[in-house]
Amino acid sequence: MIVAKRKPIEEIIEEAQAYEKILLVGCNECVTVCEAGGKKEVAVLASALRMHFMNQGKDVKIDEITLERQCDHEYLEELRNQIDQYDVVISLACGVGVQFMAEKYMSMPVLPGVDTCFMGVTEERGVWSERCQGCGSCMLAKTGGICPVSRCAKRLFNGPCGGSTEGHCEIDKNVICGWQLIVDRLTKLDRLSDYEILLPIKDWSTERAGGPRKVVREDVMQ
Amino acid sequence: MRLQYPSNVKIIKLPCTGKVDLIHLLRSFEKGADGVCVVGCMEGACQYTSGNIRARKRVEEAQRILDSIKIGGERVQMFNLSSSEAPQFVKVISELTEKLKEMGPNPIKTAMKRAA
Numbered sequence: 001m002i003v004a005k006r007k008p009i010e011e012i013i014e015e016a017q018a019y020e021k022i023l024l025v026g027c028n029e030c031v032t033v034c035e036a037g038g039k040k041e042v043a044v045l046a047s048a049l050r051m052h053f054m055n056q057g058k059d060v061k062i063d064e065i066t067l068e069r070q071c072d073h074e075y076l077e078e079l080r081n082q083i084d085q086y087d088v089v090i091s092l093a094c095g096v097g098v099q100f101m102a103e104k105y106m107s108m109p110v111l112p113g114v115d116t117c118f119m120g121v122t123e124e125r126g127v128w129s130e131r132c133q134g135c136g137s138c139m140l141a142k143t144g145g146i147c148p149v150s151r152c153a154k155r156l157f158n159g160p161c162g163g164s165t166e167g168h169c170e171i172d173k174n175v176i177c178g179w180q181l182i183v184d185r186l187t188k189l190d191r192l193s194d195y196e197i198l199l200p201i202k203d204w205s206t207e208r209a210g211g212p213r214k215v216v217r218e219d220v221m222q
Numbered sequence: 223m224r225l226q227y228p229s230n231v232k233i234i235k236l237p238c239t240g241k242v243d244l245i246h247l248l249r250s251f252e253k254g255a256d257g258v259c260v261v262g263c264m265e266g267a268c269q270y271t272s273g274n275i276r277a278r279k280r281v282e283e284a285q286r287i288l289d290s291i292k293i294g295g296e297r298v299q300m301f302n303l304s305s306s307e308a309p310q311f312v313k314v315i316s317e318l319t320e321k322l323k324e325m326g327p328n329p330i331k332t333a334m335k336r337a338a
Binding site: 008009010013040043044047048050051052054055057059 | 248249291333334336
């Protein structure tokens, strides 16, 4: 899932200060799971904003809605008949949802309600960590299912650097060395011999460095 | 034991403080409460293992939010008491009531009256 974290309320207040009719829009997908932008977080932010503006003596209308997703046309269309009642939207979806909302409703200011962080997993409730950087050409088959692009700080492809100490990365002793994980996993799979195979230089043109990307599948296009 | 506690305190019973959500705490202030006191079982004695620990974290989060919107995080407090500690309950609730009197009314309540 896409992992996001809540923005500081002070930052949201600063951006929303100039508006009088605010619609808070949550998303029922990834940001609900990572507890940053789902229905509950929308309710908490709405409550805090209402109290802030009341305390300031301002009469600000704040409504809440949570869509199934904000990265698909059909769900964003649900706002079509009501969005004109507001002068700003605060979207608690990931950056994808915020941008798609802004694209769809061109004349409506759309503010982000969360900071989008990475694609990751729920390690335990309240702890999320990165697993994928969407490089566009997955090499997990060769590395025992552990990604050197996202798990190695230097994105090394053929073993750890000299900064790997007792299985931990030199950037932070709490970060496990990605290559330690790969070697451990290959050992478990009885495929440690794969470690000897040199991985070729990666074609980074499929990664973000090649500019904004697009996936087109003509067989499912309408 | 018929102990008196401040008459302005409204008690809401819950099966466990683990039921208390962040939004419940915030809505109390939005509706004009001057303060909220969450009273849970002693730490380590939760019948649902960790309801009171979770409640404390939520209270702390509510304090951060109330501070950030200048309502005052001190208006919400959590105490751990066992059911046999009625005198201690009266003590903490009376002390919080006094503290809230010193802090003055919830600014939201004042704002609502002004707007009405």
